[in-house]
Amino acid sequence: MIPPAFEYCAPTSVSEAIGLLKQHGSDAKILSGGMSLIPLLKLRLAAPRFLVDINRLPGLNYITEADGFLKIGALTREAEVERSELVRTKYPILADTAAVIGDPLVRNMATVAGNLAHADPANDHPATMLALDARVVATGPNGERKIPIADFFTGLFTTVLAHDELLTEIQIPVPTAGTSGAYLKLERKVGDFATAAVAVQLTIGQGDVCERAGIGLTNAGPIPVKAKKAEDVLRGRKIDGETIRQAARLAAEESDPKSDLRGSSEYKRDLVRVLTARALHRALERARGGH
Amino acid sequence: MVKEKIRVQVNGSAMEADVEPRMLLVHCIRDVFRLTGTHIGCDTSHCGACTVLLDGKAIKSCTFFAIQANGREVTTVEGLEKDGNLHPVQEGFWQEHGLQCGYCTPGMMICATAFLKENPKPTEDEIRVAISGNLCRCTGYVNIVKAIQYAATKIAAGG
Numbered sequence: 154m155i156p157p158a159f160e161y162c163a164p165t166s167v168s169e170a171i172g173l174l175k176q177h178g179s180d181a182k183i184l185s186g187g188m189s190l191i192p193l194l195k196l197r198l199a200a201p202r203f204l205v206d207i208n209r210l211p212g213l214n215y216i217t218e219a220d221g222f223l224k225i226g227a228l229t230r231e232a233e234v235e236r237s238e239l240v241r242t243k244y245p246i247l248a249d250t251a252a253v254i255g256d257p258l259v260r261n262m263a264t265v266a267g268n269l270a271h272a273d274p275a276n277d278h279p280a281t282m283l284a285l286d287a288r289v290v291a292t293g294p295n296g297e298r299k300i301p302i303a304d305f306f307t308g309l310f311t312t313v314l315a316h317d318e319l320l321t322e323i324q325i326p327v328p329t330a331g332t333s334g335a336y337l338k339l340e341r342k343v344g345d346f347a348t349a350a351v352a353v354q355l356t357i358g359q360g361d362v363c364e365r366a367g368i369g370l371t372n373a374g375p376i377p378v379k380a381k382k383a384e385d386v387l388r389g390r391k392i393d394g395e396t397i398r399q400a401a402r403l404a405a406e407e408s409d410p411k412s413d414l415r416g417s418s419e420y421k422r423d424l425v426r427v428l429t430a431r432a433l434h435r436a437l438e439r440a441r442g443g444h
Numbered sequence: 445m446v447k448e449k450i451r452v453q454v455n456g457s458a459m460e461a462d463v464e465p466r467m468l469l470v471h472c473i474r475d476v477f478r479l480t481g482t483h484i485g486c487d488t489s490h491c492g493a494c495t496v497l498l499d500g501k502a503i504k505s506c507t508f509f510a511i512q513a514n515g516r517e518v519t520t521v522e523g524l525e526k527d528g529n530l531h532p533v534q535e536g537f538w539q540e541h542g543l544q545c546g547y548c549t550p551g552m553m554i555c556a557t558a559f560l561k562e563n564p565k566p567t568e569d570e571i572r573v574a575i576s577g578n579l580c581r582c583t584g585y586v587n588i589v590k591a592i593q594y595a596a597t598k599i600a601a602g603g
Contacts, residue, residue, distance in 0.1 A: 154487050158445045161465035161511055184512075191507045192489055194466075204465065206512060256577025258492060258555065261501045262508070343576040344490055 156194035163206040167319065170207055171294055175317040177203040183319065184208070185267040186230065188259050189276075213321065216240060222324040231260035231268075244325065245439055246334030246354055250281045253336070256344045269305070270320045272312045272376075275346040279306060279377035280369030281336055284352035287325045293318035306376040331364070332356040333439035337432045338371065339424060341415065347372045348415040349424040351404070353432040355392070357440045363387040368400070373408035373425055380404040383429065392437050401430040450514040454479070455523030463510045470494040472510035473520060481521040481550045485579070492578030495551035496520050502558040504577070521550035524557060532598040533557050533591070542591030544582035552578045556592045560599060568593070 164170040174181050182201035184190055185208065193199040207213075213228040216237050223244060225234070234240055235251040254277050255263055268278040269289060282289075282302040289300050294317055305312050314320060334354035338347045350371035356364040366387040370378040383404040390396050410421035447462040454477055461476045473482050473496065482505060485493030489507040496505045497519035524531035533556045536542060543549045552575060559566070559574040566574070571592050572585070580588060 155468075156466045158464065158466055160446075161448070161509070163512075163514075187507060187509075187512075188489065191509070195487070208512065255489075256492075257559075257574055258495060258502050258504050258577040259489065259507075261503055 154195035156191070157197060157200045159194075159201055160203045161206065162203070163209045165209050165211070167210055167213075167292055167321065170205055170210060170319055171292065171317055173203070173205050174319070175294055177205075178316050181205055181316070183270070185228070185270075186263040188255060188263040189267065189271045189273065207319065218327055221327050223327060225265055225323040225325070227264065227266040227319065227321050229265055231255070231263045231265065232257070234265060235260060243328060244285075244334075246281055246284065246336050246352060246436075247325075249334075249336035250277050250352065253277060253338045253340065253350075259344065265323060266320045269302075269323070270312060270314060272306050272308075272310050274306075274309065274375060274377050275372040276377075277336070277338065277347065277350060277371055280350060280352040280371040282323070282325070283369030283377055283379040284334060284354040284367035285325045286354075286367055287323055289320050290322040290324065291315075291318040292321040297321070299324070303379055309375050328354075329356060331358060331440055333436055333442070334367070335432045335435035335439065337428045337435070339428065346415075349373055349408075349410065349421050349428060351425060351428040351432045353429070353436040355387075355433070355436040355440050357392060357437065361392045361437065361441070363390055363392050363396075366400070368404055368429065370404065370408050370425055370429075373410045373421070375409075378408055380407045380429070382407055387433075392433065397430050397433045397437075400433060401426045404429040448511060450511055452510075452513045452515075453517040455519055461510065465509060465511050467510045468506055469496070469508045469510045469513055469518070470505035472513075473505060473518070476510075479520050479522050483547055483550055485547065485551075490579065491548070492551045492555060492575075493548055495554045495578060497554060497558055500558065500561070502555045519554070519557075521554055524553060531557065532595040532603055533560070535598065536591035536594035537588075540587050540590040540594050542583065542588045543580075548578060548580045552580065552588060556595065560592070560596055564596060564599060566592075566596060 181203040184206040213226040215226040231251045241248045287302045336352045338350035352369040354367040366384045368380040383400040405426035408425040412418045483493040485491035494506040
């Protein structure tokens, strides 16, 4: 399969990249890892006239804690997140997520930022970032702005990013004591999108009382779903079999999956229930271990 | 469409090509550089038959533009053998019969080569995860895993 013809530029600074995006407007697409965009081009589902390859931008590949946040640069690859000792020990939900995206070769190219900016509700990081209450940094002609992830996705493949803005960094609050999470995904085979997947991040206090719960759902609606009712029902209550069952039921109610080759909407909704319960149990175990 | 000149270090040799930006790396490798060991399988980034190393990292060359490789290093299956000696991974596939039809083999060996550099003493499970982006429809993977274990042992013994 041959993509439609396009003009190509590989800028070497963020300001140059933004200048090109501004100049070409909606004719331009950003090429990052390319693991979603290139297949779309080959299938001719997308036909931008101009590709801005950001892979040569310096200084955008990092995973580091600073100012109370875990900061992930725009060009950080999934494989690097998956292997990061910092991520594996303090942000297991992120390591869970990176490890089930595409396959190992895809993860050598795919970026976390691209996974978010592409805004496919079937992508995995949106749910995880919703559970983590992350925010993203968008850099445009007038400088930077920070966007809470809950405000980021506006529709299928659509975000609040302007044409001349680049998602340059992801910021995740550094977890407090008693905090951990998990991401559970059912996929038919390696490399497939989720039939459904659930991200959970919990903070628990004395006696397993929930101080904070973040729950995100993958492929469960036209945009990534934050299961707010399920989060609310847990807050201030002891997390046990009964509250987990209640939260899981609410998360299933909040999901709105479509029937497709991966299953009927009823099946997927029930899968959300099951995965939410399992992810809560796993997050609870991990959060206890983190005390 | 205007073509652009790219320079790529392929298997240790400097190579040049005039490419349209939309040319996929796998087409450049096969049709321009005439290195046909790299295969095109599914053409949809699932099967891994087109796996090559880009600056030492295994990638699917059907999902990467040749122009992105400008100034970088590419290793294909033809680059594994050195001075007439098979790479330990190649020897492993031979000794353990890690192939039947052979179509996935170049991608499988390239993937295994990069993996063993990162993880020289892998468990069987780690090997199976590492090759989970490379599909084989003949072997059932058993002998491929054995081939990679053979290579790991051989490399550990000094290659």
